[in-house]
Amino acid sequence: MVVEIFSNSKQAISVVNSNSSIMFGGFVSAGSPSNLIIALHNDGIQNLTAIANNIGLGDKLDMLCEHKQIAKVIATFAIRASGDRKSNFEEQYHRGEVELELIPQGTFAERIRAGGAGIGGFLTPTGVGTVVAENKEVIRHNEKDYLLELPLRADFAFIKAYKADKLGNLIYRGASKNFNEIMATAADCVIAEVEEIVEVGELEPDRIDTPGIFIDRLVQCKPIEIRWTS
Amino acid sequence: MNQGLSRELIALRASKELHDGMYVNLGIGLPTLVSNFIDDLDITLQSENGILGYGNILEKDFDPDFINAGGQPVEILPEASFFNSAESFAMIRGGHIDVAILGGLQVAANGDLANWFVPERGGGSIGGAMDIAVGAKRLIITMAHTTKDGKPRILDRCLYPLTAETCVDLIITDLAVIEIVDNQLILLETAPGITVDEVLSLTEADMIIGTSIREMSL
Numbered sequence: 001m002v003v004e005i006f007s008n009s010k011q012a013i014s015v016v017n018s019n020s021s022i023m024f025g026g027f028v029s030a031g032s033p034s035n036l037i038i039a040l041h042n043d044g045i046q047n048l049t050a051i052a053n054n055i056g057l058g059d060k061l062d063m064l065c066e067h068k069q070i071a072k073v074i075a076t077f078a079i080r081a082s083g084d085r086k087s088n089f090e091e092q093y094h095r096g097e098v099e100l101e102l103i104p105q106g107t108f109a110e111r112i113r114a115g116g117a118g119i120g121g122f123l124t125p126t127g128v129g130t131v132v133a134e135n136k137e138v139i140r141h142n143e144k145d146y147l148l149e150l151p152l153r154a155d156f157a158f159i160k161a162y163k164a165d166k167l168g169n170l171i172y173r174g175a176s177k178n179f180n181e182i183m184a185t186a187a188d189c190v191i192a193e194v195e196e197i198v199e200v201g202e203l204e205p206d207r208i209d210t211p212g213i214f215i216d217r218l219v220q221c222k223p224i225e226i227r228w229t230s
Numbered sequence: 231m232n233q234g235l236s237r238e239l240i241a242l243r244a245s246k247e248l249h250d251g252m253y254v255n256l257g258i259g260l261p262t263l264v265s266n267f268i269d270d271l272d273i274t275l276q277s278e279n280g281i282l283g284y285g286n287i288l289e290k291d292f293d294p295d296f297i298n299a300g301g302q303p304v305e306i307l308p309e310a311s312f313f314n315s316a317e318s319f320a321m322i323r324g325g326h327i328d329v330a331i332l333g334g335l336q337v338a339a340n341g342d343l344a345n346w347f348v349p350e351r352g353g354g355s356i357g358g359a360m361d362i363a364v365g366a367k368r369l370i371i372t373m374a375h376t377t378k379d380g381k382p383r384i385l386d387r388c389l390y391p392l393t394a395e396t397c398v399d400l401i402i403t404d405l406a407v408i409e410i411v412d413n414q415l416i417l418l419e420t421a422p423g424i425t426v427d428e429v430l431s432l433t434e435a436d437m438i439i440g441t442s443i444r445e446m447s448l
Contacts (some may be wrong), residue, residue, distance in 0.1 A: 027279040027315070028301040029294035053315070057301065081347065081354040094352065105278060106319030106361030113316040126323060126361045129342075129395040162295075174295030174312060175280045181314035225294050228301025 003168035009039040012219035024052035031176025035221035056087025115151035116185025157187035168215030234404030257332035283310035330366035334373035339435035344390035363394035375403035
């Protein structure tokens with residue numbers, strides 16, 4: 001399918017329904033699709049499963065908790081061990097109003113990679129002998145224990161890149177590839193927010209990070225600056 | 231008893247474990263301070279959010295795309311490269327990181343580490359800690375020797391949920407440097423003004439006194 005280009009983030013996310021699972025790229029301030037998240041906040045759809053590295057660290061994702069749009073979070077960093085300030089998510093989590101699945105970051109990344117690459121699962125030493133191993137199969141191979149981890153996919157992925165061409169070829173800037181590059185492969189519908197859309201041919205083929213085959217919907221937005229708050 | 235080392239001096243002592251040519255991952259919190267003491271070394275810092283080759287933490291000119299895993303703006307060195315999180319953890323889990331320095335809550339005599347969840351607070355997050363603990367070739371834990379109310383953190387068995395089993399190689403605290411070899415703690419160094427007996431009395435697990443035990447050089 002050729003990529004569809006939208007003139008604003010509201011239109012770009014208009015296909016998202018309640019009860020959807022959505023991957024959100026980004027790592028704290030780098031590469032978070034904040035314009036798409038704010039559109040989701042304004043839209044008000046409910047009962048979402050949010051899959052993101054972090055929530056409540058200054059990111060806009062925490063806004064989705066203001067009106068309890070999120071039913072479940074799958075993340076690597078969501079609850080702080082110290083610090084006084086609590087995010088909306090943390091307050092809801094401690095009241096038992098939202099479900100949390102906490103995953104080691106490398107396992108989170110690899111599950112998404114597997115989900116996007118048609119891999120049925122993988123063996124990782126991470127989490128052996130910890131709470132992460134609960135209800136998981138332990139497989140011993142070459143005298144070492146591994147957990148069997150399964151792929152992760154979603155209905156939608158919201159990602160943020162630096163530039164796109166009109167066919168959805170993407171390049172990222174700095175440390176913003178993070179989860180964006182892998183989430184772009186692992187959802188049924190991938191919506192990309194970029195700072196600039198250029199003509200086909202203006203991006204060097206050698207420099208494309210995410211080929212346009214992975215992108216369904218594209219919107220150019222002024223980036224929203226966010227910062228870690230601890 | 232005498233005061234132990236400040237957080238900065240723990241970081242300084244930890245920096246002495248690093249050598250030219252190493253690829254190093256520094257955890258959030260105290261380990262971040264180690265980067266203040268490595269200017270004379272030819273070391274490449276990796277941050278799990280997808281940077282290899284970053285420098286100092288920047289005080290101003292915040293750019294949201296140039297941050298470390300603690301969300302702090304960092305200087306991007308000429309040799310730097312950026313990559314996605316799956317590739318980042320291929321470096322970490324795949325054994326390409328020579329040394330990782332992480333914070334700790336509890337360490338057991340067998341090298342088990344607990345550093346992500348505080349039961350009293352009902353809080354904590356895993357982040358990259360479990361993968362880093364499993365994957366780094368050498369894992370150094372920097373932490374306070376005891377809790378705020380003086381209870382040992384170096385234990386026979388960790389009471390908090392584990393980060394990883396038998397992963398810790400060296401513990402650097404405000405009071406001592408302790409190596410773990412074959413499920414055995416070995417006291418290598420004491421902080422200036424701290425006696426061996428003081429360290430032993432504030433450590434739950436049994437410890438061998440190293441044959442060449444000495445005061446930390448800082």
